[in-house]
Amino acid sequence: MSTTIVPGRQAAAPAPSIAGNFRSYIARVRGGDMGALPAILGLIVLCTAFAVLRPVFLSATNFANLFTQGAAITMIAMGLVFVLLLGEIDLSAGYTSGVCAAVLAVVMSQQGLPWYVGVGAAVLTGVVIGLVLGALVAKLGIPSFVVTLAAFLAFQGLLLVLVQEGTNIAIRDPVIIAIENRYLPPWLGWALYAVCVLAYAAVQLVRARRRAGRGLAADPVGLIALRVGSLAVLGGLAVYALNLERSRNVLLVSLKGVPVVVPIVLALLIFWTFVLRRTAFGRHIYAVGGNAEAARRAGINVDLIRVSAFVICSGLASVGGIILASQASSVDPSTGGSDVLLFAVGAAVIGGTSLFGGKGRVLDAILGGAVVAVINNGMGLMGYSASVKYIVTGAVLLLAAGVDALSRKRAAASGLR
Known part of the structure; x- marks a missing residue:
């Protein structure tokens, strides 16, 4: 089967599968690139x-x-x-x-x-x-x-x-x-969570689209979905736990919500x-x-x-x-x-x-x-x-x-x- 290449455009590299990405990661780990593992x-x-x-x-x-x-x-x-x-x-x-x-x-x-x-x-x-x-x-x-x-x-x-x-x-x-x-109000914690997950998903999709547009191998949609889903699950559990009432006497003081310092650290993490x-x-x-x-x-x-x-x-x-x-x-x-x-x-x-x-x-x-x-x-x-x-x-x-x-x-x- 022949492949038709449109003049002026670079042919996109085939997208690796999730299994292929996993094998590549294992190879890097064996080669000494441990990263955050x-x-x-x-x-x-x-x-x-x-x-x-x-x-x-x-x-x-x-x-x-x-x-x-x-x-x-x-x-x-x-x-x-x-x-x-x-x-x-x-x-x-x-x-x-x-x-x-x-x-x-x-x-x-x-x-x-x-x-x-x-x-x-x-x-x-x-x-x-x-x-x-x-x-x-x-x-x-x-x-x-x-x-x-x-x-x-x-x-x-x-x-x-x-x-x-x-x-x-x-x-x-x-x-x-x-x-x-x-602490942030519970609704604001969930809003921050939603913004972070959606922004991460958008970044992943835009990056994959740009790589595909340049003819480079892009991450498969399944792998992107796995990353975004993992962040959504872990982040959701964290926000849920932080929004639970932690005060022993709610009548005197209420202790629930994401600590104010968390969005500060997140903002600097994203920026740098x-x-x-x-x-x-x-x-x-x-x-x-x-x-x-x-x-x-x-x-x-x-x-x-x-x-x-x-x-x-x-x-x-x-x-x-x-x-x-x-x-x-x-x-x-x-x-x-x-x-x-x-x-x-x-x-x-x-x-x-x-x-x-x-x-x-x-x-x-x-x-x-x-x-x-x-x-x-x-x-x-x-x-x-x-x-x-x-x-x-x-x-x-x-x-x-x-x-x-x-x-x-x-x-x-x-x-x-």
Whole structure:
């Protein structure tokens, strides 16, 4: 049978079947491209274990707590993904969030300015910090480990200066407090759910249509339906659980709905995912992370990309600091310190972002943040001490780093990298 090709149009490649896509995915996994698979499997195992050992883990109240407990760590991890993609590190991200939270508190509580001025000042502080760190790394050639370690120490002192050597600055603005302590009306949660599912379906269909129009192999409709259906089911279950009444005394206060912080995290996830996957800047990030010299010879401004990555990292750390301030309704010398940085780096790596650069997604921060939150939450419910939580989280991080290293070796051996 002959195939007629219309002049001026490229013949469309045959669409692979669902089975073909599955075989291709298995081949990539065997070749070392694990992606988010370890994090997803880890989440399934951890949630199953905690649900069996402590059934209260599956309660609506605890489910909502997971979102609020892991939001700040996840936000900081999202910024760290950009730095890690370049093969760099930012050890100051935790205290950057603390400094920005302190700026927010000083502007609002001590200067009496409105919340949007405080938020703007906090984010601007994060951007300036990122510019300074990025310039020291890119322009002076100082290793990022040294630069950010020095900043880690300096920002502890700066935070003490801002909070006047130990003062606890209370946050009373209802808008800031609402970020971590208020919930969307149930109808708005369902509306947000519907918009997300429909938007995801539209993106998938438009992408498949464009690829087919360019003569490229497009995902089959069945596979798109499976993806959209999976998102619809999981998202629907999550919104349903969050809309259940969680208050023990409804007459005094009602606790139901999606936490306000969730749409904030979703909006930033969608925006930065678009930047990484659909813009020239995102492609340049991956190019520099994969091979900086080759990227430079291709005409990419490597220094600008490096500075930009640190600006994004510190900017998102400032948002994480705002979330921390909302969570505690105050700022003190410990804000952004302690285990915040360790958990944020762990979240990015556990989610699938490579420590060697060139591989990772913003979604990795969400998945890794969920793993860290589940470990802390579940082990807390089981009565384990902080020492055991640290040991288990450290072991999971080491396992994730080991999987990353082995995956790179496997990919190099199979010719995928």
